[in-house]
Amino acid sequence: MATKLPKPDELSRIDYTPPKKCWMDTPAELKPGMYCWGAKAKNLNVVGFPNARDWSPAEEDWKLPKEWEGTVLEGIHDRLSKYRSFRLFMDVCVRCGACADKCHFYIGTGDPKNMPVLRAELLRSVYRKYFTVPGKLFGGLAGARELTTEVLKEWWYYFFQCTECRRCSVFCPYGIDTAEVTMMGRELLNLLGLNIDWIAGPVANCYKKGNHLGLEPHTIKSSMEFFLDDIDTLTGVKVEPTFNRKGAEILFVTPSVDLFADPGTYTAMGYLMLFHELGLDYTWSTYASEGGNFGVFTSNEMAKRLHYKIYAEAKRLGVKYIIGGECGHMWRLVNQYLDTWHGPADFMEEPVSPITGTKFENAKSTKMVHVIEFTADLIKNGKLKLDPTRNDHLNVTYHDSCNTARGMGLLDEPRYVLKNSCSNFHEMPENTIREQTFCCGSGTGLNASENMELRMRGGIPRANAVKHVHEKYGVNMLTNICAIDRATLKASMDYWVPDVSVAGVHELVGNALIMTGEKERTTDMRGEPLPGKEGDENETV
Amino acid sequence: MELKSILLQKKSVILKRWFDMVLETYPADSVSFFKNQKDKFANPVGAAIVEGIEKIFNELLAREMNPGTVGMFLDNIIRIRAVQDFTPAEALAFIFSLKKVVREEAWAEIQANGLTEELFAFESQIDDLSLISFNIYMKCREKIYEIKANEARDSTFRLLQRANLMTEIQEQGPDPEDVKLINIKRKEATK
Structure with a gap:
């Protein structure tokens, strides 16, 4: 028997709300310092990238093209057909968590959406909704979710918080290359002109x-x-x-x-x-x-x-x-x-x-x-x-x-x-x-x-x-x-x-390197005196 | 019995609770990682906090707290929290958590031994820590802006030289004839 029974007034204060929201129901909050500026239209136009426009991630309105959802879903379909690895990586993950704590961004931030498994799940959940039977039938119960503006912004925020370093893939028992998932995510965003200017430039x-x-x-x-x-x-x-x-x-x-x-x-x-x-x-x-x-x-x-x-x-x-x-x-x-x-x-x-x-x-x-x-x-x-x-x-x-x-x-x-x-x-x-x-x-x-x-x-x-x-x-x-x-x-x-x-x-x-015909060096390339030559550097500037 | 002796006896339970309170400031899903991964290279944030708070606590219990030494220990934690997802107040609130932990864990003994004044003195030491922490936090933030400025400068330095938009004057040689334009090719400049 419990040593302390709740009193009536304590019982009435019980909060029946589940303590945490599912990650799917937690939209990304874009925080300054964590993202780069959006790609400028001129830089996308030069190479013929679609939907070029000047836009700002800090604004609510990202000026998305009409019927952007169709563009993204078609983009996923194309890539599933073209890259067997992508289809495999969408299907094969058993969410064992071996990769979860291997990402430098996760280790440094503690943000669960920086766990490689969850970062990939951002895309997988949409894949399930539109490209798998269980996802179409059972939605959230099958780990599937609709493609919405919030989801798109979440993709943008987190696919540009992955450096495609592939450390996580070293630990994945299936060899899932999460970097390639990020690559696909970025390609899909790129179809909507949603790159970053540090890359587009x-x-x-x-x-x-x-x-x-x-x-x-x-x-x-x-x-x-x-x-x-x-x-x-x-x-x-x-x-x-x-x-x-x-x-x-x-x-x-x-x-x-x-x-x-x-x-x-x-x-x-x-x-x-x-x-x-x-x-x-x-x-x-x-x-x-x-x-x-x-x-x-x-x-x-x-x-x-x-x-x-x-x-x-x-x-x-x-x-x-x-x-x-x-x-x-x-x-x-x-x-x-x-x-x-x-x-x-x-x-x-x-x-x-x-x-x-x-x-x-x-x-x-x-x-x-x-x-x-x-x-x-x-x-x-x-x-x-x-x-x-x-x-x-x-x-x-x-x-x-x-x-x-x-x-x-x-x-x-x-x-x-x-x-x-x-x-x-x-x-x-x-x-x-x-x-x-x-x-x-x-x-x-x-x-x-x-x-x-x-x-x-x-x-x-x-x-x-x-x-x-x-x-x-x-x-x-x-x-x-x-x-x-x-x-x-x-x-x-x-x-x-x-x-x-x-x-x-x-x-x-x-x-x-000892070069043929060189004079006696007194400093390194940076002008730092070589060991034993500390008194000579002024003579050689 | 002195307060510090009591705190020394209760050190492990105080540190455990203090650590838990610091970790509560991180996303709930990640607390177990920060707490349970003991390899300091696989979990540098958790390791910095657990090592840091112990050293800070030891310093507080020392006969005389050395601001330089304790500042170094604080720096190891604050440097991390200054770039993480915290407001300045949130980043430094962990200092004050120790007051709550000490009061809750040692209150009975403090009352029994009439150590309230010693508690006030100990809490004043924690206030001193917070002042040191403000300085460290600001230095970290200033460093971030300095790095941003330096990156902009470094990435354009050679280009500015190339465009003859900048010159560097040597330290020695006050005579204008001796002023040397480092790395600027005069023939290029006169073209």
Whole structure:
């Protein structure tokens, strides 16, 4: 018997309302700091995306086109017919919850709709209502719900709170790739002109000018000259890269942001120094001047259109193969989508390192070699003279970029290159690296500034692991091989672990590289005095 | 018996209740995750709170509270809550929850031992924590805006250089002839 019986007045206060509402009945409340600005009409019009208009997510009226529901349902139908994976992912989930607490956004926010299973359920519930018999017959009892404006806004809010990092899919017993569910969700939103401008702008620029920033050829070339001056000042070596040179053996493509924003600029200088030292017969292109591809954050077709410029340029210049720089999603596209889009790039040759003779058999079909594999091969074959002590002022850890780690299994090469380029290297905890790496928190075009709260929350798990190695080993440099990481981890570190800087791996390679005819270096690329040269830096500015 | 000795004896139950009250500020569906996932790398938010409140509590029980040390412990929690889905008041309310927990858990002993004055003194210490917390919270929010401004600057820095829209003056060399325009190619500028 209960020790305390309720008194009559207590009984009368019993609230019969269920304590919680079902997630379906809890509409999303769009909160500032958690979303990006809506795509501008001009940026959608450039590439012919439908329903382009200026709209604001903060307004009640999103200016949706007439009969938008039909457009979305037709869009779902098309994609179910086209992609077997999508139909499978809609049907197969048993809601076991293995993925639920693996998402960096969920870990950082505690918002249940950031559980990958529930984020996917936002779309699945509509799929059930219109495309399955139980859903049509039993509605909510079968986990189905109508497509309404509130549901659409919820989709928009949460599909742009997923960075498609695929950490959740590592833990799914069925291998459901929630990133692909987000991709489909974003494609459907894109049919209604509901993208974000941080994505739509770079897509438009890339389509018109060849890179996300809309840089024209002369701008790219003259910007590169700044780097050459800096390299000359640092090493006394004059580097003379070529642009759009027909007949070059190799085309080099890298994210354009590395040409303009620190700390990526130092990575770009690293490439220039390395290729010069090798005497590599390569060229940059001012047309295929972007490794990144924000098209993949809008639709499969747009990703294909943008990516093709790299191969069109390779064909025009007549190169034998392509080397790609440190970039994230570019590599996921090359490894997972390219062959489906275009088939083998047979107009080029199977990549062979001109320095070591190594055949890159993994790139036999795509003809595109990752620069970190290229460099690792050089080191393995003893072709580079590296002085790791030049990086002794750095205590280094490595962040596995989601796309290169989970999207192509590039786990050991960057570590091999780093360990040959620096003396102090410490791994972050096991469940935060390699296949289980945590996203920077700002991938898939979510690296705008207006959603800074979202980025900071999503960045908590990664920053927490960095903080651990910073406190335990004194780590002060977080390296990676992704341009978005370089841009966004800088902000994340600034907030969470201010004493840690961010660098691309080839920045450390450039610093360690002993170049033929170089003068004695006293600083690294950033102007920081090299160990033992602390008193000399003023003389070399 | 001193109040702090009583609180020390009841430390585990006080911390457990305080932790529960902090977690109540998060969505109900996620409380069990924040509470039960013990791996600090899989659950950094829960770990920061559980570790943080214990260290703060220990500092309160120390003979003399060190504002610098306790500020560091507060920072580990507030830095997270400053970017989460809370108003400033909600973000910092967890400090005051401790008053409620202490009164409820130790009230009988406080009365029995005539420790009301000690309780007031202890609660004043908690008020001090709240003042330190306001400063930390504001620093965090200011940092967010600073990061936004820095991102805008960093992404355009080289472009501005390229367009000859900015120059940097060297620290040394007061003579105008010695002023060097870093990274600006004079030949480009005169074209």
